[in-house]
Amino acid sequence: MTRPATPTALVTGGNRGIGRAIAAGLRTQGYRVVIGVRDLTEGQAVAGEIGVEAVHLDLQDPSTFDAVLAEIGGVDVLMNNAGVLIETNMIDDPEGFHTSVDVMFRAPYEMIRLCAPHMRAQNWGRIVNVSSGWGSFDEGLGGPGAYGVAKAALNALTLAMVRDLPAGVKINAMCPGWVRTRMGGAGASLSPEEGADTAIWLATLPEDGPTGGFFRRRAPIAW
Numbered sequence: 001m002t003r004p005a006t007p008t009a010l011v012t013g014g015n016r017g018i019g020r021a022i023a024a025g026l027r028t029q030g031y032r033v034v035i036g037v038r039d040l041t042e043g044q045a046v047a048g049e050i051g052v053e054a055v056h057l058d059l060q061d062p063s064t065f066d067a068v069l070a071e072i073g074g075v076d077v078l079m080n081n082a083g084v085l086i087e088t089n090m091i092d093d094p095e096g097f098h099t100s101v102d103v104m105f106r107a108p109y110e111m112i113r114l115c116a117p118h119m120r121a122q123n124w125g126r127i128v129n130v131s132s133g134w135g136s137f138d139e140g141l142g143g144p145g146a147y148g149v150a151k152a153a154l155n156a157l158t159l160a161m162v163r164d165l166p167a168g169v170k171i172n173a174m175c176p177g178w179v180r181t182r183m184g185g186a187g188a189s190l191s192p193e194e195g196a197d198t199a200i201w202l203a204t205l206p207e208d209g210p211t212g213g214f215f216r217r218r219a220p221i222a223w
């Protein structure tokens, strides 16, 4: 149960918003950071600016995940950050529902599943699922239906996965708060760096840190 000297972190949706701030923050802490991006040209430009690497990763195309992970090598820290906020009615827009579930639930599950053998072999890993208070039953599953359902499912996955991962691998979910990104809008209260703080903290937890929890501002919140 020993942390690799220079852990490799994969941040999905690392080209902008909270993901970019997470990637930059982990890089500052000495991690090798790879951002997963849909537009590789744009992603490589961002990667150059913050001193990380970029790989092409479309979370709606699970058939490519294996090859992407092989290209990176073992992932020690998996940051399931990418998200979409589709504000349509779930009954009228099944495509929006499926996209939400694919990007924010299915893809994180597949990425965890495919990263797990490496983490198991070294009995060390950190998995962070960037969720939302809108996925919390306790907070009323606010926000658009498909978004809340996908985030609630991601929360359930976080809790249930603890049983199936070895003790050295920690998995937690977090809510970044309301953050000034394309998703959060210009009027949001937090900067991307402030929104990234709890995710970075969870990615860099020491051995006695928590697992199977849901956090905001580094404090536990209810599911």
Ligand SMILES: NC(=O)c1ccc[n+]([C@@H]2O[C@H](COP(=O)([O-])OP(=O)(O)OC[C@H]3O[C@@H](n4cnc5c(N)ncnc54)[C@H](OP(=O)(O)O)[C@@H]3O)[C@@H](O)[C@H]2O)c1
Pocket: 012, 013, 014, 015, 016, 017, 018, 019, 036, 037, 038, 039, 057, 058, 059, 060, 080, 081, 082, 083, 084, 103, 130, 131, 132, 133, 175, 176, 177, 178, 179, 180, 181, 182, 183, 184, 185, 188
């Ligand atoms: N902002 C907030 O107030 C807030 C609040 C609670 C939770 N969150 C969560 O925080 C996370 C980051 O959100 P953000 O605010 O930084 O949003 P954002 O600025 O809209 O960024 C979303 C990121 O997800 C990527 N993405 C979307 N669909 C993808 C796909 N199919 N494959 C790969 N990447 C995909 C986007 O890539 P492209 O550039 O290619 O589109 C982008 O990098 C999300 O999970 C979100 O639900 C945000």
